[in-house]
Amino acid sequence: xxxxxxxxxxxxxxxxxxxxxxxxxxxxxxxxxxxxxxxxxxxxxxxxxxxxxxxxxxxxxxxxxxxxxxxxxxxxxxxxxxxxxxxxxxxxxxxxxxxxxxxxxxxxxxxxxxxxxxxxxxxxxxxxxxxxxxxxxxxxxxxxxxxxxxxxxxxxxxxxxxxxxxxxxxxxxxxxxxxxxxxxxxxxxxxxxxxxxxxxxxxxxxxxxxxxxxxxxxxxxxxxxxxxxxxxxxxxxxxxxxxxxxxxxxxxxxxxxxxxxxxxxxxxxxxxxxxxxxxxxxxxxxxxxxxxxxxxxxxxxxxxxxxxxxxxxxxxxxxxxxxxxxxxxxxxxxxxxxxxxxxxxxxxx
Amino acid sequence: xxxxxxxxxxxxxxxxxxxxxxxxxxxxxxxxxxxxxxxxxxxxxxxxxxxxxxxxxxxxxxxxxxxxxxxxxxxxxxxxxxxxxxxxxxxxxxxxxxxxxxxxxxxxxxxxxxxxxxxxxxxxxxxxxxxxxxxxxxxxxxxxxxxxxxxxxxxxxxxxxxxxxxxxxxxxxxxxxxxxxxxxxxxxxxxxxxxxxxxxxxxxxxxxxxxxxxxxxxxxxxxxxxxxxxxxxxxxxxxxxxxxxxxxxxxxxxxxxxxxxxxxxxxxxxxxxxxxxxxxxxxxxxxxxxxxxxxxxxxxxxxxxxxxxxxxxxxxxxxxxxxxxxxxxxxxxxxxxxxxxxxxxxxxx
Numbered sequence: 217x218x219x220x221x222x223x224x225x226x227x228x229x230x231x232x233x234x235x236x237x238x239x240x241x242x243x244x245x246x247x248x249x250x251x252x253x254x255x256x257x258x259x260x261x262x263x264x265x266x267x268x269x270x271x272x273x274x275x276x277x278x279x280x281x282x283x284x285x286x287x288x289x290x291x292x293x294x295x296x297x298x299x300x301x302x303x304x305x306x307x308x309x310x311x312x313x314x315x316x317x318x319x320x321x322x323x324x325x326x327x328x329x330x331x332x333x334x335x336x337x338x339x340x341x342x343x344x345x346x347x348x349x350x351x352x353x354x355x356x357x358x359x360x361x362x363x364x365x366x367x368x369x370x371x372x373x374x375x376x377x378x379x380x381x382x383x384x385x386x387x388x389x390x391x392x393x394x395x396x397x398x399x400x401x402x403x404x405x406x407x408x409x410x411x412x413x414x415x416x417x418x419x420x421x422x423x424x425x426x427x428x429x430x431x432x433x434x435x436x437x438x439x440x441x442x443x444x445x446x447x448x449x450x451x452x453x454x455x456x457x458x459x460x461x462x463x464x465x466x467x468x469x470x471x472x473x474x475x476x477x478x479x480x481x482x483x484x485x486x487x488x489x490x491x492x493x494x495x496x497x498x499x500x501x502x503x504x505x506x507x508x509x510x511x512x513x514x515x516x517x518x519x520x521x522x523x524x525x526x527x528x529x530x531x532x533x534x535x536x537x538x539x540x541x542x543x544x545x546x547x548x549x550x551x552x553x554x555x556x557x558x559x560x561x562x563x564x565x
Numbered sequence: 566x567x568x569x570x571x572x573x574x575x576x577x578x579x580x581x582x583x584x585x586x587x588x589x590x591x592x593x594x595x596x597x598x599x600x601x602x603x604x605x606x607x608x609x610x611x612x613x614x615x616x617x618x619x620x621x622x623x624x625x626x627x628x629x630x631x632x633x634x635x636x637x638x639x640x641x642x643x644x645x646x647x648x649x650x651x652x653x654x655x656x657x658x659x660x661x662x663x664x665x666x667x668x669x670x671x672x673x674x675x676x677x678x679x680x681x682x683x684x685x686x687x688x689x690x691x692x693x694x695x696x697x698x699x700x701x702x703x704x705x706x707x708x709x710x711x712x713x714x715x716x717x718x719x720x721x722x723x724x725x726x727x728x729x730x731x732x733x734x735x736x737x738x739x740x741x742x743x744x745x746x747x748x749x750x751x752x753x754x755x756x757x758x759x760x761x762x763x764x765x766x767x768x769x770x771x772x773x774x775x776x777x778x779x780x781x782x783x784x785x786x787x788x789x790x791x792x793x794x795x796x797x798x799x800x801x802x803x804x805x806x807x808x809x810x811x812x813x814x815x816x817x818x819x820x821x822x823x824x825x826x827x828x829x830x831x832x833x834x835x836x837x838x839x840x841x842x843x844x845x846x847x848x849x850x851x852x853x854x855x856x857x858x859x860x861x862x863x864x865x866x867x868x869x870x871x872x873x874x875x876x877x878x879x880x881x882x883x884x885x886x887x888x889x890x891x892x893x894x895x896x897x898x899x900x901x902x903x904x905x906x907x908x909x910x911x912x913x914x
Contacts, residue, residue: 364805364837425777426770428809456713456859460777460813467808488713491858509840510805 232416233350234323236262237296238287239277241269242310244299250275252327252409253298259388259413265292270313275299284313284320294350296412297326304329315341323348327408352411355423355431362429362468364510369439372563373471374449374520375503377493378486379458381479382522382550383449384410389549390475391446393560404435404447406465420450421461428461429510432468444563447471453502454494455485463506470511473563476500479522480534496542518545518559581765582699583672585611586645587636588626590618591659593648599624601676601758602647608737608762614641619662624648633662633669643672643699645761653678664690672697676757701760704772704780711778711817713859718788721912722820723798723869724852726842727835728807730828731871731899732798733759738898739824740795742909753784753796755814769799770810777810778859781817793912796820802851803843804834812855819860822912825849828871829883845891867894867908 239253247254256264257277266282269275277298284295295317301307306314306328314324314332318341326332332349333339342349372390374383384407391403403410405417423431436445447469451458476499485491494502500516507514519542523531531548535555539546545562547555588602596603605613606626615631618624626647633644644666650656655663655677663673663681667690675681681698682688691698721739723732733756740752752759754766772780785794796818800807825848834840843851849865856863868891872880880897884904888895896905 362806364840421773421775423774424770425772425774425810425813426807428774429806454858456816457711457778458775459816459855459858460809461774463812464774464809467805491713506808509803509808 233325233352233412234293234348235415236265236292237294237325237412238265238282238284238292238317238322239267239279239298240295240313240317241267241273241275241277242297242299242301242307243270243272245272245274247275249301250277250299252300252412253277255409256296256298256413260415263415265290267298268295268313270310284317284322288321292322294323294325297324297328300328306330306332306335311335311337314338318342318345318347321347323350325350325352325412327352327412329353352408353419353422355418355420356434359418359423359427359434360430361427362433366470366511367433367436367438368441369443369445370441370473371436371445371447371469371471372473372475372517373447373466373469374475374477375462375466375499376449376452376477377454377496377499378452378479378482379455380486381477381482382520383477385522386475386477386520386549387446387448388413389552389556390560390563393549393552393556394444394446394563397560397564399564400440400443402439402443402445404445406432406435406448406450410448417448420465421458425460425464428464429468432465433470436469449477452485453506454491454499456488456491466503466507467510471507471514472511473515473517474503474507475518475520475559476503476516477520477522479525481525496538516544517562517565518547520559521546521548523548523551582674582701582761583642583697584764585614585641586643586674586761587614587631587633587641587666587671588616588628588647589644589662589666590616590622590624590626591646591648591650591656592619592621594621594623596624598650599626599648601645601649601761602626604758605645605647605762609764612764614639616647617644617662619659633666633671637670641671643674646673646675646677649677655679655681655684660684660686663687667691667694667696670696672699674699674701674761676701676761678702701757701766702768702771704767704769705783708767708772708776708783709779710776711782715819715860716782716785716787717790718792718794719790719822720785720794720796720818720820721822721824721866722796722815722818723824723826724811724815724848725798725801725826726803726845726848727801727828727831728804729835730826730831731869732826734871735824735826735869735898736795736797737762738901738905739909739912742898742901742905743793743795743912746909746913748913749789749792751788751792751794753794755781755784755797755799759797766797769814770807774809774813777813778817781814782819785818798826801834802855803840803848805837805840815852815856816859820856820863821860822864822866823852823856824867824869824908825852825865826869826871828874830874845887865893866911866914867896869908870895870897872897872900
């Protein structure tokens, strides 16, 4: 992640985001709503010039508070909406701050449900000033149908027993760990927060279904033989609503390697109490069986456990026991340590 | 198929097509471009009031030639574009005929790539007159995320070793065959031609990937316990570009039964010479393994072979041999006969 990852659409247009960012916190008083801003400060601090909050906000990321003009002068090129709102709407009382950003020279980047371009005042001002309003939930135009052609370079995909249990953090940690070892690595983002962190990517679950695998091919193009794309996984092959997203991403990614992600203690699909999670072994087997279609050499290089709900000792015991049981490197990438180094060894093996 | 199948969106809005149809043939001279019109006459003759062709057309479906006004007087409620064009565009010299249809009281139904609503003259006239321009490639708005909840009624899905080898014709034939036996059956269309034949449906491959399974749930709602939805399959679980579509459709359909469709002699994925087709047994196994997620009782009730490229004797020999080999009913539904009746027996067993 030494340089921003970039994805090019088939016409060669750069679909990367304008950056670095001024993080917009609105008038948020609940840290849970600012996960995007915190994620960016954690994973892409070099792309975060400062933060901007409205009167009444109590949340802060701890980086300098700047006006839009100050941020632009320091190099910022986009105001990034770093908070969510209940319902995903853009509140009316944010608009004047967003207009100020456009006037100060900044584009606006949003991952909210509501689209920036659907707000007439913003759309008109952006057009007049030549600024961009970028909704990262909107996939690029002209995604091709997948070809299935084997591409050059290595690819690693994170897959999971469920949604929302650490596939993005595992991929980011692995990309950073490999980069720290001097490997030629690109993190490939497939969800909105990942895209903001990476500076580019494709929101794979927003792609029309005929084009999912094609979008994954577009996201991870040919690369030098030793280059590793570390691809953020989505959904789960065992999810009653989202398995199709996971399969299209698996087929188009053509991963040589995958890391199976799980949260210890989670027994059922989040929000679907009638659906038991698969075991880690079932996840590995299914991923190999289905992934072989586009890459016969696919293999599991390790298991990522999200142990954020456990104390250090319990986490270490579990990691060691699971590694013995499965015969694979097992680690919590966010905790790091020797177990994670063994997982990285396997990625380079 | 005694009455038009209907699909309701979550708000209870009927997403069925206006019908019966006046089939529009344009100025087509190549029968291959009129497959939609021929398919409608074959499968939904009661919904085809007449045909309309422009000067120069040499193709005819054999049903009465009517003007738009005559067709409306006989009950037609939509002009249906029954021909394709190279590139999928709507030629400029068709427009005045389409405007005439709107003025005569007809809506317009199209499955072409170009959208009716993108032609300003048509859009303006339709709005002025209160007519609908219906592009069947456009899925309904407000498709819900799949719930995975088991629905009442029986469901049968056709699945295939590849695209374009008879899944739609198999589903239509099975629906008609079961209806002929007095069963309570609805054909559920998932592609544009199927939607025109059925009078409603959802173009599943045009649905945003997060919503594929949800679209399939919406398409095949709760029904009486003995009712059978016969669902048109799409793509193939073994297709490097479209497997995600097939998986989402499988999960959302929750089929109790499936029919495995194959074209004898086809060895590779159409247009993907690097990808061998699976065997019929592999297709059956994969469908059961993956389908079990949302319906643990899924079972294969037979195999449909598209023997259109073979003579009668060769087809019968192959059908008998495959039935012996697989221990399942095997038939070419389009040819019918005792083998097909055995397949229908199994669907009702």
